Amino acid sequence: MSPEEFRRYGRQVVDWIADYLSTIEAHPVRSQARPGQVRAALPAHPPEQGEPYEAVLQDLSRVILPGVTHWQHPNFFAYFPANASGPGILGDLLSSGLGVQGMVWATSPACTELETVVVDWLAELLGLPDRFRTDAAGGGVIQDSASSASLVATLAALHRASGGKVGADGISGRYTMYVSSQTHSSLEKAGRIAGIGASNVRVVDIDPVTQAMDPVHLRALIDADISAGATPAMVCATIGTTSTTAIDPVAEIGAVCREHGIWLHIDAAYAGVAAVCPELRWINDGVASYADSYATDPHKWLLTNFDCSVLWVSDRQPMIDALSILPEYLRNSATESGAVIDYRDWQVPLGRRFRALKLWSVIRWYGAEGLREHIQAGIAQAAEFAALVAADQDFELRRPHPFGLVCFRPLRTNEETMALLERINDSGELYLSHTKINGQVFLRLAVGALLTTSDHVKNAWAAIQRANQQL
Template identity: 55%
Template sequence: MAHMSPEEFRKQGHAAIDWIADYWTGLDELPVLSQVAPGAVRRSLPASPPETAEPFDALLADLDELVVPGLTHWQHPRFFAYFPANSSPAAILGDLVSSGIGAQGMIWATSPAVTEIEQVVVDWLAQALGLPEQFRLTDYGRGGGVIQDTASTATFTALLAALHAASDGTARESGVGARKWAVYGSSQAHSSLVKAAMMAGLGAESVRSVEVDPVTQAMDVTSFERLLADDIDDGWTPLFVQAAVGTTSTGAIDDVQAIAEAIDGVGAWLHVDAAWAGVAAVCPEHRDRLLSGVHLADSIVTNPHKWLLTTFDCSVLWVRDRSTLIDALTITPEYLRNPASESGAVVDYRDWHPQLGRRFRAMKLWAVLRTYGLEGLRAHIRDGVDLAAYVEELVADDERLELVTARSLSLVVFRHVGGDEPTLSAMHRLNASGVAYLSHTVVEGRAAMRLAVGSWRTTRADIDTTWAELQRAL
């Protein structure tokens, strides 16, 4: 068996980087949404693996023919669906370095630099966003942050910590028990909240869907207070409340301060899901709106991999008291015991989430923070907001269209005044054209299109091109 020599690796590495650069160069000309039929990619591949080794350049040669046609291009400048999954040259190079190092950062001893760079980077990000100091690990205070894969895992992790705290530690030993635990989120909360309850053994029925204001789509706190009181009267124990700062559907922002006040004295854990919108707090002008009441939360999550130029996956969870999280998840088999961990002087991040193994994710976030600087990151966020404001103006000037909710940062939600059929038909025609890709939602029973700006390659010309195609589709 022959491994790549350093010289061959260098050659093929250059070729791979060249391919990526060429891909970016030609990306504007590709259809955003993949045009292949179901099963087409699978049928194009051999039914069995090769018996003999193939050169790496054979794989590179297949990318354009076999892979690219089957891609929906998330890095395309006219990808406006869902939320962006930003990448950037700096993040890719950071991820490449991480892969090259190939370290396993499950505990401090397995690679001290992996842990300590992550400690610094998540504190840097907390500082950049203006998060309260209680969430920082600086000087080994009570709080701290950890890089997870996605916000779904972060929500599940926070729920496990909440269950540990509320059960006085008995849940980790004997399960959830007979007590009726209740979990709360608005009707617009991310579906990962229900999945977290399912995985924690609480069941989907433990999750309460709170009504939202029909105009803002934010949680109706009065309805929440009423539901909370009814549950307590019926013998339920409020366990976990998720406040959304930027919902997936419309970008709605819940009143975290009011929600925190509603559960004062109840004992429930308050988690803030700011997966998409949270990174916009890097711009001081957005902080009052995004961070109001966050100082009262027990945990908060945001995703640099959505709108902060960091290659997927990179989701940062901060907790106000890391001891609760660590106590909920710590298990130490003999093969992980080591003097550094037992000294109490280090952080072992394997105790901060369900997984034992963990990648050096901090490397790509470190690369982004250093090569863009806060000025560059602010400029990127502001560009997205400005372009979305331009879309908002275009919608307002077209008598066939109407805004469904007020623009939320870089997200515009709008529809055809004629109803669901013309709204969805226009969107599907636009997507099928390959010029751009939008996704949809349903707000108060009516379909709407969502246009979320976020790519580092999107320009005003891309908005104009998309809008011209939408005009033909209407």
Template identity: 60%
Template sequence: MTAAQFREHGRAVVDWVADYWERVESLPVLSTVTPGEVRAQLPRFPPEVGEPFSSLLDDMDRIIVPGLTHWQHPSFFAYYPTGASGPAALADLLSSGLGVQGMLWQSAPACTELEQHVLDWLAGLLGLPERFTFSGTGGGVIQDSASTAMLVTLLAALHRASRGRVARDGIDRGRYVVYTSTEANHGFEKVARITGLGASAVRFIDTRADLSMDPRALRTAMEHDVAEGRTPVLVMATVGTTSTGAVDPVQLIGPVCREYGAWLHVDAAHAGVAAICPELRWIHAGVAEFADSYATNPHKWLLTTLDFDACFVADRGALTGALAVLPEYLRNSASESGAVVDYRDWQVPVGRRFRALKLWAVIRWYGAAGLRDHIRHCVALAQQFAFWVGADDRFDVLAPHPLSLVCFRLRGGDEVNRALLAAVNATGRVFLSHTKVRGTFALRLAIGGTATRHEHVATAWALVSEWADIVATPR
């Protein structure tokens, strides 16, 4: 593809994306295709001769769009929405066009230094301590997801707890244990399996009435493990759990971790970016004093396209000590000087894309004030929805909702609530997901989409209210 052809088709792609954003609200939020339907429309064998790029865009309309659940639909309220915005999408194009590989400072100096600088910006916006920045003892790194942030910080914690033995000799099975709450991200157990600790090394700690981790139960579990000769390596506290948005009391968990020498990782994947607003910075109580690492996902609620997890560590030496491997063919004078960051030593893969461009573009386009407006807008919409639910005696709100997630339930059994969720989603006008709150089936409405406005939340409530009467009526 020549530069002239790239210009021609690039303009067509930008127009296609812009048209998609303008029309996505008219599409069913949840895809209606059946399993295998997309593949059945694709040719069995790849083309022998190249095709016009326009035919690919035709197939985007004909095959791909009908096969999508539309995460950028303003009435997408399931899971946690992933924000996409014009600045982030354009920066993704810049990253792809540059095609740099940022494994070493030498391989892409601007890629490395922009990432350092933008993550220092983000740390400042979130009110994180200086030790999480490059002016302190730590720094930030872009991972693909919160699960990968869990993995690399657990490896760093194992490196510290074993004084480097794990990196050299591998896991001493049965010796090391890790802790998180019963409400935490399910990826934590997967991470324990990947490291070789195994699922049996994970201690799931009971929660308090507000669904946050119980520090007393954590202390009891750690006391028991130490008495049995095991070593507490890491505790993962959560700021905004996946299921209900619960916020663990980091300020109470931290002293327990410090007493037993355990690394404290704070997983703030969804909710952490809310701390950009000073009035919501309470969610970080205890982080500055006690956290060894912290991660949040701008790709969830901060208008940045997938994939983008911002992972911060207070001691970068523990992270690079666990992950650095230096073959001869990557040796260079800049790395050996100690004056630069080689991000390949901060992550599992060797290669890495120029992802910092996305957050750089988002912050520069919206400004800190614009980002705060977005967070406050979403929180206000969620509080309005919670008010409607709480004012209706047919429903119960099942969990605290200080941010942008509301968990609720129609009074009645689980089956009637399953029927309500299915009926609302079948309209194609909204998409909600579900969870269980203390064993009880609950509907979840999560707000965070770039284009979501009051009328979309009002429509969601109108549909829930209308279908509640229908599914609750005896047949």
């Protein structure tokens, strides 16, 4: 494809996306496709000759779109939002167009240095402690997802807990990590990947009302494990759990960790970015004093399209020691000078895209003001929805709801609630997901998509009430 062809087709694709986003409400939110439908509509064999790009765009509308669940739809309220903003898309496009590799500083210095700048910017925007800054002993890095951030934190923690033995000789003896039933599944996955094993990912009790981790039980579990000869490697506290956006008591958990020298990782994947609003800085209470690592996802609620999860550590050395390998073909004078960062040692893969461009684009386009307005709008819309739920005696509202997620339930059996959910989602009008709290199924409505307005939230509530009456 020549630069002139790229220019021509590029404009077509840009127009296609602009049209798509302008008319996104014409689509059912959740794809109505049946298993195998998309696959059956595509050729079983690759083409022998090349095709014009128009053919791809035609199939995109004809075959792919009906199989797409529209995460950018203003009535997408499932899971958590996955914001893809204009500047985020353009930043990613620039990254694709430049096509550089940022595995080490020397392979494209700007790819590394812009990343250092923007993660420092984000730390400042969120009011995170100075020791997470690269100028101190810490630093931030863009990962593909909070799952990968969790894994990197786990590996750094294991390295520290084992004095480097795990990397050198493998796991021997029993290492433990601590989560709650509300912790994201990626932490258990990290424990399994790292060779710790699911049974050594210890599940700390939660407060049944707040769903927050119980630091007293944490301490008891740790003491028992140490007595039994295990080595506690990491505790993960969550700020804004996936199920209900519960907030674990970081300061109390941190005090337990400090007593035993255990790595404290904070998973704030969804909610952490909310701290861009000064009135929400309290969510990070305890982080400055106690956290060894902290992850939040601009690709969820901060307008930066996937993938862009930021992980900060207060001491980068255990992470680098856990992940660094220097083969001959990557040796270079900049690395050997020690004056540069090689982000390949801050992540699992070697190769890395120029992801900083999209976060840079987003922060510059919106500014701190615009980012705050986006978060505040989501919280206000969630509060508006919650007020509607609270006013309906056929429904139970879960409180508090400090962010954009509202959990609620019709006063029905679990089976009926699930049937209601299916009915709502099958309609294509809106898309919700669900969770279980103390055995009861709750519906989850997560506000935060870029196109969602107060009217969308009101209409969603009307649709839910209607479906509930029809049930």
